Amino acid sequence: ALRWIDAGFSFDMEPRWSPDGTRLAFLRLPSTHDEVGLIPHRAGSPWSIRVARLADDKVAEVYRAPQGAGSVFHALSSDAQLMWSGDTLVFPAENDGWLHLYRVPAAGGAARLLTPGRFEIEFASAGRGGADIVYAGNAGDMDRRHLWRLRPSDGRLEQLTNSAGIVTQPAVFGD
Numbered sequence: 001a002l003r004w005i006d007a008g009f010s011f012d013m014e015p016r017w018s019p020d021g022t023r024l025a026f027l028r029l030p031s032t033h034d035e036v037g038l039i040p041h042r043a044g045s046p047w048s049i050r051v052a053r054l055a056d057d058k059v060a061e062v063y064r065a066p067q068g069a070g071s072v073f074h075a076l077s078s079d080a081q082l083m084w085s086g087d088t089l090v091f092p093a094e095n096d097g098w099l100h101l102y103r104v105p106a107a108g109g110a111a112r113l114l115t116p117g118r119f120e121i122e123f124a125s126a127g128r129g130g131a132d133i134v135y136a137g138n139a140g141d142m143d144r145r146h147l148w149r150l151r152p153s154d155g156r157l158e159q160l161t162n163s164a165g166i167v168t169q170p171a172v173f174g175d
Helices: none
Strands: 011-017 025-027 048-053 059-064 081-087 088-093 100-105 123-125 132-139 146-151 157-158
Touching: 011 081, 025 088, 048 100, 059 088, 059 100, 081 123, 100 123
Parallel strands: none
Antiparallel strands: 011 025, 025 048, 048 059, 081 088, 088 100, 123 132, 132 146, 146 157
16 A cells, blocks of 8 residues: 655655664655756755655654754765665765764664765775775875775774775675
8 A cells, every 4th residue: 555654745764664664764855936956055944864764654754954054955876865774874965064974863863974084985884784885085185086994883984995096986895
């Protein structure tokens, strides 16, 4: 049977099942009358992350972007913008003027910046269950991209590459 989850006039995208299959997280971008899908722009209210419990169709807004900086959603170059990591969600945002990764509990709460600094994240890929996320960014080297491993559970960062080339678009295998 077809079920509408949290139907509305906003633009919902990036549906992601929780690891146990009981919840569905998604991004909600405010709709605009002139949306063409080519460039981000302000539409009044900021974007948000919502989580639906499928057992009872309860939906909660677990994150709302702040007004001002970060209020318009800017996507990574990755296929996935929203990643489960245990019972938290990892997502990109520009709250400090730079495109970084943040995490928020799936039950809601304060978002935590995971990748601080004056650099941009370009591409990210999550391993099985989101225990590790590998991303390409220009931290410490504005002219190049290097790969970094992030453990969202404790915020631990490890640089994986440091070459004269540009390294991007990591893929994390199941093991």
